[in-house]
Amino acid sequence: MIKTNLKDFTLSELEKIISDMGEQRFRAKQIFKWLYDGAESYEEMTNIPKRLIEKLDEKYSVNNLKIEQKFVSRIDETRRYLLQLDDGNFVESVLMKYHHGYTICVSSQVGCAMGCAFCASTVGGRVRSLTAGEIIGQVMTVQKDLGQRISNIVMMGMGEPLDNFDNVMRFLENVNNPLGLNIGHRHITLSTCGLVDKIYELAHRKMQITLSISLHAPNDEKRSAIMPVNKKYNIEKLLKACRYYIEQTGRRISFEYTLIRGVNDNEAEARELLKLIKGMLCHVNLIPVNEVKESGFSASDRNAVEKFRAVLENGGISATVRREMGADISAACGQLRANRNAQ
Numbered sequence: 648m649i650k651t652n653l654k655d656f657t658l659s660e661l662e663k664i665i666s667d668m669g670e671q672r673f674r675a676k677q678i679f680k681w682l683y684d685g686a687e688s689y690e691e692m693t694n695i696p697k698r699l700i701e702k703l704d705e706k707y708s709v710n711n712l713k714i715e716q717k718f719v720s721r722i723d724e725t726r727r728y729l730l731q732l733d734d735g736n737f738v739e740s741v742l743m744k745y746h747h748g749y750t751i752c753v754s755s756q757v758g759c760a761m762g763c764a765f766c767a768s769t770v771g772g773r774v775r776s777l778t779a780g781e782i783i784g785q786v787m788t789v790q791k792d793l794g795q796r797i798s799n800i801v802m803m804g805m806g807e808p809l810d811n812f813d814n815v816m817r818f819l820e821n822v823n824n825p826l827g828l829n830i831g832h833r834h835i836t837l838s839t840c841g842l843v844d845k846i847y848e849l850a851h852r853k854m855q856i857t858l859s860i861s862l863h864a865p866n867d868e869k870r871s872a873i874m875p876v877n878k879k880y881n882i883e884k885l886l887k888a889c890r891y892y893i894e895q896t897g898r899r900i901s902f903e904y905t906l907i908r909g910v911n912d913n914e915a916e917a918r919e920l921l922k923l924i925k926g927m928l929c930h931v932n933l934i935p936v937n938e939v940k941e942s943g944f945s946a947s948d949r950n951a952v953e954k955f956r957a958v959l960e961n962g963g964i965s966a967t968v969r970r971e972m973g974a975d976i977s978a979a980c981g982q983l984r985a986n987r988n989a990q
């Protein structure tokens with residue numbers, strides 16, 4: 648039997664577990680603190696009574712994830728980690744070094760069910776969603792290996808975070824908790840392909856995270872051709888939800904737009920995109936598509952990228968071209984697949 652990890656719970660859930668065991672609630676706070684101070688065994692929790700530890704140990708584990716493989720880029724120090732979960736599945740996380748500190752890109756699922764035509768993470772479908780502890784375990788495992796604090800988190804690895812809503816919310820709570828990782832929500836970005844009903848739910852929580860929307864096309868015909876999710880939630884519905892999100896949270900959102908040669912990258916398409924989002928509190932990240940062998944897509948050339956960006960900027964929408972990181976170790980956007988045989 649695989650034990651449930653204590654990091655799967657929020658502090659209030661842990662308090663309930665502890666008081667249901669007939670123990671005092673303050674013990675939960677002490678244990679919670681140990682977990683995020685990096686304890687990976689009960690033995691390290693020196694202020695917790697032995698009888699409580701024995702009870703917990705029957706059902707619950709406290710370990711982080713196992714580093715199966717690590718790849719370090721020679722170009723920019725980006726690291727890609729292949730991490731093993733307790734049930735033997737793998738996920739990938741990417742660590743990036745910026746001038747303001749370290750950012751980790753975490754996965755929210757093993758595989759992905761969304762089926763975007765350009766993305767490697769979806770090739771084998773969705774195997775399962777990660778628990779909150781498995782998501783935060785990525786941060787803790789990589790941080791320990793690095794020996795330095797990670798200050799920013801992007802939920803842009805494998806999987807669709809809003810397709811794993813409850814666990815992602817637990818994760819965000821524990822990341823933010825001062826006794827948890829104590830990372831402010833403004834240092835966290837959640838990226839979604841556009842699960843509209845969940846965007847509304849997220850808006851109601853009024854968190855200060857940055858919401859990033861994978862848009863990738865300026866009209867429904869093109870978007871549906873490369874992103875099946877658009878058949879359920881079209882661009883109009885998606886942008887309505889985005890406007891609502893901005894209104895509720897006061898936060899600027901960002902759009903990700905992958906530039907694919909001959910598919911969505913000409914100037915007319917840039918103007919179409921501009922028309923869609925003009926006047927919104929937003930920023931656009933342009934990403935020349937990264938190579939994924941199954942997709943057969945290739946990246947737009949520099950000239951096309953620059954022209955596309957200029958159309959947006961001249962129309963009053965700030966747009967940047969995302970710098971490719973870890974290109975030599977398949978760590979770039981859309982390249983994560985967590986399969987040991989297909990690196």
Ligand code: SAH
Nearest residue numbers: 766803806807838839840861936937980981
């Ligand atoms: N499922 C979420 C989280 C994944 S984030 C989402 O769709 O937003 C990963 C980002 O990289 C998304 O914007 C995704 O669309 C983009 N992406 C996927 N494959 C890519 C590729 N081959 N090249 C560039 N970006 C890609």
